[in-house]
Every structure is written in C-alpha cells, then in structure tokens.
Amino acid sequence: xxxxxxxxxxxxxxxxxxxxxxxxxxxxxxxxxxxxxxxxxxxxxxxxxxxxxxxxxxxxxxxxxxxxxxxxxxxxxxxxxxxxxxxxxxxxxxxxxxxxxxxxxxxxxxxxxxxxxxxxxxxxxxxxxxxxxxxxxxxxxxxxxxxxxxxxxxxxxxxxxxxxxxxxxxxxxxxxxxxxxxxxxxxxxxxxxxxxxxxxxxxxxxxxxxxxxxxxxxxxxxxxxxxxxxxxxxxxxxxxxxxxxxxxxxxxxxxxxxxxxxxxxxxxxxxxxxxxxxxxx
Amino acid sequence: xxxxxxxxxxxxxxxxxxxxxxxxxxxxxxxxxxxxxxxxxxxxxxxxxxxxxxxxxxxxxxxxxxxxxxxxxxxxxxxxxxxxxxxxxxxxxxxxxxxxxxxxxxxxxxxxxxxxxxxxxxxxxxxxxxxxxxxxxxxxxxxxxxxxxxxxxxxxxxxxxxxxxxxxxxxxxxxxxxxxxxxxxxxxxxxxxxxxxxxxxxxxxxxxxxxxxxxxxxxxxxxxxxxxxxxxxxxxxxxxxxxxxxxxxxxxxxxxxxxxxxxxxxxxxxxxxxxxxxxxxxxxxxxxxxxxxxxxxxxxxxxxxxxxxxxxxxxxxxxxxxxxxxxxxxxxxxxxxxxxxxxxxxxxxx
Numbered sequence: 001x002x003x004x005x006x007x008x009x010x011x012x013x014x015x016x017x018x019x020x021x022x023x024x025x026x027x028x029x030x031x032x033x034x035x036x037x038x039x040x041x042x043x044x045x046x047x048x049x050x051x052x053x054x055x056x057x058x059x060x061x062x063x064x065x066x067x068x069x070x071x072x073x074x075x076x077x078x079x080x081x082x083x084x085x086x087x088x089x090x091x092x093x094x095x096x097x098x099x100x101x102x103x104x105x106x107x108x109x110x111x112x113x114x115x116x117x118x119x120x121x122x123x124x125x126x127x128x129x130x131x132x133x134x135x136x137x138x139x140x141x142x143x144x145x146x147x148x149x150x151x152x153x154x155x156x157x158x159x160x161x162x163x164x165x166x167x168x169x170x171x172x173x174x175x176x177x178x179x180x181x182x183x184x185x186x187x188x189x190x191x192x193x194x195x196x197x198x199x200x201x202x203x204x205x206x207x208x209x210x211x212x213x214x215x216x217x218x219x220x221x222x223x224x225x226x227x228x229x230x231x232x233x234x235x236x237x238x239x240x241x242x243x244x245x246x247x248x249x250x251x252x253x254x255x256x257x258x259x260x261x262x263x264x265x266x267x268x269x270x271x272x273x274x275x276x277x278x279x280x281x
Numbered sequence: 282x283x284x285x286x287x288x289x290x291x292x293x294x295x296x297x298x299x300x301x302x303x304x305x306x307x308x309x310x311x312x313x314x315x316x317x318x319x320x321x322x323x324x325x326x327x328x329x330x331x332x333x334x335x336x337x338x339x340x341x342x343x344x345x346x347x348x349x350x351x352x353x354x355x356x357x358x359x360x361x362x363x364x365x366x367x368x369x370x371x372x373x374x375x376x377x378x379x380x381x382x383x384x385x386x387x388x389x390x391x392x393x394x395x396x397x398x399x400x401x402x403x404x405x406x407x408x409x410x411x412x413x414x415x416x417x418x419x420x421x422x423x424x425x426x427x428x429x430x431x432x433x434x435x436x437x438x439x440x441x442x443x444x445x446x447x448x449x450x451x452x453x454x455x456x457x458x459x460x461x462x463x464x465x466x467x468x469x470x471x472x473x474x475x476x477x478x479x480x481x482x483x484x485x486x487x488x489x490x491x492x493x494x495x496x497x498x499x500x501x502x503x504x505x506x507x508x509x510x511x512x513x514x515x516x517x518x519x520x521x522x523x524x525x526x527x528x529x530x531x532x533x534x535x536x537x538x539x540x541x542x543x544x545x546x547x548x549x550x551x552x553x554x555x556x557x558x559x560x561x562x563x564x565x566x567x568x569x570x571x572x573x574x575x576x577x578x579x580x581x582x583x584x585x586x587x588x589x590x591x592x593x594x595x596x597x598x599x600x601x602x603x604x605x606x607x608x609x610x611x612x613x614x615x616x617x618x619x620x621x622x623x624x625x626x627x628x629x630x631x
Contacts, residue, residue: 003365004400005348005540009363051363053353054544056541085568094361122389244565246540249397250390251538252536252537252540252553253558255564258506258585258590278506279572280512280572
C-alpha cells in the first residue's frame with residue numbers, strides 16, 4: 001500500500017480567471033509522471049488535496065470529469081492561506097495533488113433515472129464534473145432526463161459560463177440558469193433565487209427521480225422545502241458536504257458528523273443519512 | 282504459555298544487552314512524576330514508578346512528527362517534489378508500559394490501519410515495537426480499567442507481561458516478538474508454567490480488588506446516537522471546561538492530529554502534531570464558519586467520540602481504557618466516569 005500522505009507531483013498547465021470579481025480561478029494540472037494519472041482515476045463527486053510544499057494542503061472538489069483525459073481541473077475560491085498562495089502561483093509551477101478522496105455521487109443508483117442537479121455560487125465544480133460525465137456520448141443513454149438549476153449572484157459570477165450556454169442549446173439537457181439580479185437588459189435566462197427556480201422549474205418527484213444539491217448552507221436549507229413540496233423523499237435528495245479537513249483519509253479526526261467522517265464516508269450523503277447524524281457541518 | 286523468571290540482580294545487565302538490537306523506551310523521573318521516554322545510554326527504566334502523567338502513545342505517535350520533506354531550491358532538479366521523510370523503523374522496545382496503555386494502542390490501530398488506507402508512520406512504528414508490560418500490583422485511585430475491557434494485568438497489545446515479585450520479575454511471554462526480546466536480554470530461566478500461572482492469578486485478583494472505581498457501559502450500544510447528542514446534560518458538563526485540551530493530550534486513545542508545513546531557507550517539511558478537539562480552531566472553516574464553535578459542542582464531541590461514535594463504528598468497546606489520567610489531570614474536575622454514567626442511563630423524556 002502506498003503512503004496516502006504522499007501527493008503526486010503536478011505542473012500548473014493553465015490558470016483561468018473564473019468569475020468577474022477574480023475571487024475564483026480554475027487551475028489545470030498535468031501529472032509530472034505519466035503513470036500517476038492512471039493511479040488518480042476518479043469519479044465525479046470526489047475531491048483531492050491540493051498540496052503546496054511549504055504552504056499546506058486544501059481539500060477541493062474535482063472540477064474536471066473522468067471522461068476528460070490528460071489533465072485534472074480545480075476551481076478554487078481565494079479565502080485562506082493556501083488558496084491565496086495558490087492564486088498567486090504561475091503556469092509552470094510545480095506542486096502536488098493527493099487523492100482522489102472520498103466517495104462520489106451514486107452513479108450506479110442513478111442509472112435509468114431522471115437526475116436533477118441543483119447548484120449555487122461556486123459549489124458547482126463537482127456538478128460540472130458530473131454533467132460532463134453524464135453528457136458524454138458513452139454515458140448519456142444511461143440516464144433519463146437531466147435538469148440543471150444553477151444560480152449565482154450575477155451573470156459574471158456564474159462558473160463555466162461558455163459551457164453553460166452551450167448546454168442550454170442542447171436538447172438532451174434542460175438548463176435553468178438563474179442570477180439573483182442583473183442590470184443586463186439582454187439577460188435571457190431566469191432571475192431569482194435557486195429555491196424559487198427549483199420550485200417553478202424542477203420536475204416533480206417520482207420514484208425514478210433523484211436530486212443532487214451542492215451549494216452554500218443557506219441555499220441548501222431553503223432548497224430542501226422546495227424539493228419536499230415537489231414530492232422528493234429524503235433518500236432521493238443527495239448532498240455533498242464540506243468540513244474542515246487535514247488528512248482526507250479518515251484519520252485526523254476533525255471532519256466528523258457523528259460517527260461519519262465527511263472526508264472518507266462522504267462527502268456525498270443522502271438527506272436520509274444526514275438526518276441520522278448531528279448537524280455539525 | 283511460557284514463563285521466564287528474571288532475578289532483579291540480572292535485570293540491568295539484560296537490559297543493557299538488548300540495546301545492541303533495540304532502541305529502548307521506559308519510565309523515567311521527570312519533575313514530580315514519570316514519563317515514558319527514550320532511554321539514553323546508561324539510563325535504566327524506573328520500573329517501580331506508580332504514576333505516569335502521560336501515556337506511552339508518543340513512542341508510536343510523537344507529539345511532532347516529520348512526514349514529508351521538499352527542496353524549494355529551483356536550481357535542484359527535484360525542487361517542489363515532496364518526498365517521504367526518513368523514519369526509523371529499527372526495532373524498539375517499551376519497557377514497563379502499563380497494560381491499559383498497550384490495550385489503547387490496539388484501539389488506536391483501528392484508526393491508523395484500515396481497509397482503505399494504512400498510515401505508514403504510525404503502523405511502521407507500531408510494528409517495529411515490542412511492548413514489555415508491567416502489571417500494576419497497586420492500582421491508583423483513578424484507575425477504572427477493569428470496567429473498560431482492560432485491567433491491571435490485561436494482556437491485549439502486549440508482547441511480554443511482567444509481574445513484580447519483589448526480588449524477581451516473572452515474565453509471561455505472549456508473542457514471538459516478546460520471546461525474541463527476552464532472548465536478546467539473555468533472560469532464559471524458565472519458570473514452571475502451572476505455578477507461575479497461579480502466581481499471576483493471585484497477583485491479578487489482588488490488584489483488581491484494589492480498584493474501587495467502576496463504570497457501567499452496558500447500555501451505551503443500544504442508545505440512539507442522536508438522542509444522546511441532544512441530551513440535556515452537556516451544558517452542565519461543559520460549564521466549567523476551559524478547553525485546555527489536557528484530557529486529550531494525556532489520553533492514550535486520543536489520536537487526532539494536525540498537519541502543518543514549515544519552511545526554513547530553501548527546504549520545507551510537512552509535519553503532524555497532536556491536535557485537540559477542545560480547540561475551536563480544530564473545526565473552523567476558512568470562511569469563519571465553525572460547526573463546533575461552542576465549548577459545549579466540543580466537550581460533547583470528545584465524550585460522544587469516546588463512548589458512542591467509536592463503539593458504534595467499530596463494535597470493539599469504548600474508546601477509553603480506564604487509566605483515569607484525564608480525571609486526575611483535569612483542572613476543573615470534569616470526570617469521564619460521571620459522563621459515562623449519565624450517557625449509559627439516559628432515557629429521553631417525551
């Protein structure tokens with residue numbers, strides 16, 4: 001068994017400013033050793049520790065998709081010591097990635113089901129990974145209807161805008177893009193908070209429909225009643241949690257909610273599971 | 282079962298002989314108490330110690346441990362590529378470890394050696410170590426180890442168990458590792474198996490009789506986790522807590538750690554340090570949000586982890602060996618025995 005604390009060395013291949021306020025950047029990494037990319041085989045919904053020697057590590061959801069080969073991508077919000085340092089790094093710099101870590105969205109269970117994806121703000125990274133995965137020609141027929149509700153404060157704060165607008169044009173995915181508000185007279189998508197847009201546009205629940213939610217706690221809190229109103233049961237609501245982490249492999253002891261460790265038993269839980277644990281997230 | 286008799290006059294010579302092969306750890310006097318420390322040359326373990334503020338966990342899990350090293354010097358070809366720090370995995374032996382501390386190692390192993398991941402630092406150290414325990418003839422007033430599945434002569438996690446009979450030690454050999462250590466020491470005088478067994482039993486029963494403190498844990502398993510979590514007594518237990526973390530540092534089963542990077546000139550190291558769930562920083566997100574921001578939440582976390590989460594997760598008993606160190610060291614007299622009693626007897630009022 002390999003040392004689980006040892007990151008794979010990577011090179012920053014590209015850095016893209018992801019939002020108009022420059023608080024988010026998308027980093028594209030290439031593995032220095034060819035074999036490491038294979039060892040890093042991941043599923044949509046997993047995360048990894050971005051590891052900068054001399055600075056520290058941060059757990060970040062994987063934004064690239066398992067069907068995208070040759071690189072991995074992470075979109076990072078500048079907020080603490082490591083993320084601030086990372087935002088100042090340059091293309092060509094060497095650092096590390098440790099993972100993939102945690103569980104993933106239950107792709108086996110979601111086969112032949114309708115999937116409703118609900119995201120808010122910058123919690124759209126593993127959802128992007130999931131959408132790219134589901135839309136891949138090899139996978140699209142494994143799923144029935146795909147609906148996406150995604151909202152941000154303003155148009156310039158939406159992540160992956162070009163991809164969003166391309167998906168909007170397709171007929172095998174129903175996009176419901178929304179912003180809290182905008183003064184752009186040409187804005188042709190929704191205006192309003194995510195819970196409202198969910199209530200108005202998301203499909204009603206039946207046995208074959210599952211919702212995946214990712215977003216700030218406040219959005220999750222207010223979206224749950226909308227989904228309940230649409231008939232979604234606790235086991236049909238799938239969520240991805242965040243907690244402070246260090247090891248990422250279930251050993252350092254801080255990210256637990258009751259006996260579940262968010263880093264190893266999660267980060268993906270159903271609402272049914274979460275309701276069995278203390279709300280310490 | 283094999284028993285060896287060791288005349289105390291031969292003890293020092295045997296221990297000296299083992300240094301050729303083993304790095305030794307054992308109890309040494311430190312200020313007003315004893316600590317399990319590395320035994321430098323010529324220092325012998327003070328086997329008749331009666332009180333040890335800290336457990337033996339640091340032998341396997343140092344307070345600070347180097348994990349990775351990296352050169353940041355861009356003129357080097359491998360700059361910014363992290364490498365495993367060199368660790369000493371040569372044989373070591375802990376002499377005179379308390380049986381409950383060895384039992385604690387077995388519990389902690391469940392965390393560091395899992396189906397999915399193996400922590401190489403902890404596991405390599407654990408595997409390199411021979412645990413030479415010393416039965417406790419006169420348990421102290423805080424000892425409640427017999428109610429936690431351990432006890433003054435418990436053998437779990439030990440390779441050799443010594444019993445002190447004034448002028449000699451009787452050694453019960455429990456594993457091959459233990460036998461190898463005794464061989465290296467040159468301790469070879471076999472003792473009669475039946476007779477030694479009886480002697481051990483008498484000493485054990487006598488010691489257990491001296492333990493006046495007990496807890497009941499029988500109902501913890503059937504309690505509903507969320508009901509215990511929501512129980513009304515947590516504020517009372519946490520009221521006097523000053524979140525100093527002493528309970529977590531002295532505890533042989535507390536393993537939580539932090540990972541930090543340090544840089545000096547052009548080289549950096551990644552280290553891990555003991556951490557404590559009593560600190561609010563332990564869970565504070567970079568955004569400032571903190572899922573356990575109040576001390577009640579943190580005190581509850583510690584006891585729920587020890588007495589409920591661990592039990593539910595592994596079904597191997599509670600995460601407490603009854604050493605009583607946290608009870609003795611707590612500056613505000615918070616007592617895990619009282620918490621356990623409340624939890625074990627808690628019935629939700631409707």
